[in-house]
Amino acid sequence: TQLLEQSPQFLSIQEGENLTVYCNSSSVFSSLQWYRQEPGEGPVLLVTVVTGGEVKKLKRLTFQFGDARKDSSLHITAAQPGDTGLYLCAGGTTSGTYKYIFGTGTRLKVLA
Amino acid sequence: EAQVTQNPRYLITVTGKKLTVTCSQNMNHEYMSWYRQDPGLGLRQIYYSMNVEVTDKGDVPEGYKVSRKEKRNFPLILESPSPNQTSLYFCASSSRANYGYTFGSGTRLTVV
Numbered sequence: 001t002q003l004l005e006q007s008p009q010f011l012s013i014q015e016g017e018n019l020t021v022y023c024n025s026s027s028v029f030s031s032l033q034w035y036r037q038e039p040g041e042g043p044v045l046l047v048t049v050v051t052g053g054e055v056k057k058l059k060r061l062t063f064q065f066g067d068a069r070k071d072s073s074l075h076i077t078a079a080q081p082g083d084t085g086l087y088l089c090a091g092g093t094t095s096g097t098y099k100y101i102f103g104t105g106t107r108l109k110v111l112a
Numbered sequence: 113e114a115q116v117t118q119n120p121r122y123l124i125t126v127t128g129k130k131l132t133v134t135c136s137q138n139m140n141h142e143y144m145s146w147y148r149q150d151p152g153l154g155l156r157q158i159y160y161s162m163n164v165e166v167t168d169k170g171d172v173p174e175g176y177k178v179s180r181k182e183k184r185n186f187p188l189i190l191e192s193p194s195p196n197q198t199s200l201y202f203c204a205s206s207s208r209a210n211y212g213y214t215f216g217s218g219t220r221l222t223v224v
Binding site: 030031033040041042043044045048088090091092097098099100101102103104105 | 170
């Protein structure tokens with residue numbers, strides 16, 4: 001069974017600080033996605049990474065896919081209160097099915 | 113506006129009373145999926161569909177049924193709901209397998 005473990009589980013920081021969230025698996029993924037979810041709403045897709053070693057930037061957010069395509073990271077520079085939310089990594093399994101699994105999640109709170 | 117529409121948004125029902133949660137997408141997506149989200153357990157896939165009349169089980173399919181008679185609709189059916197199916201449910205769709213989903217706003221179901 002393919003699993004996606006995220007760390008840390010919870011993160012509370014001050015506005016202006018930097019942070020990194022990790023998404024790890026023992027399995028290879030063809031691609032990984034990152035989502036952000038607000039309370040009571042559905043997750044919203046932020047980015048897709050496909051190639052090992054790929055780096056994508058979305059304003060103050062930087063996403064990286066590991067060289068072996070087993071892990072990914074999300075780095076936020078100068079966090080703002082608007083970045084508060086649940087961050088989820090996700091990916092499709094490579095077991096011959098079209099199952100799509102989510103990581104355990106990182107709940108981020110940015111204090112003003 | 114491109115969207116996934118779920119109904120109802122909130123539902124309280126009694127044990128054993130059959131119910132259907134509807135899901136519709138207007139993006140002509142082939143892939144659709146249902147998830148449930150529970151505290152401490154994250155998002156878990158219930159069923160997914162690769163196209164009309166093609167469905168498969170996710171990680172937690174017990175107690176649920178789905179059908180995909182039309183491309184745009186993917187209803188979730190609970191034939192005999194039980195209290196352990198109390199959860200926040202999300203429908204999602206995608207144009208490409210494993211490349212990120214668009215989510216609906218969720219259905220909060222309470223079974224008493």
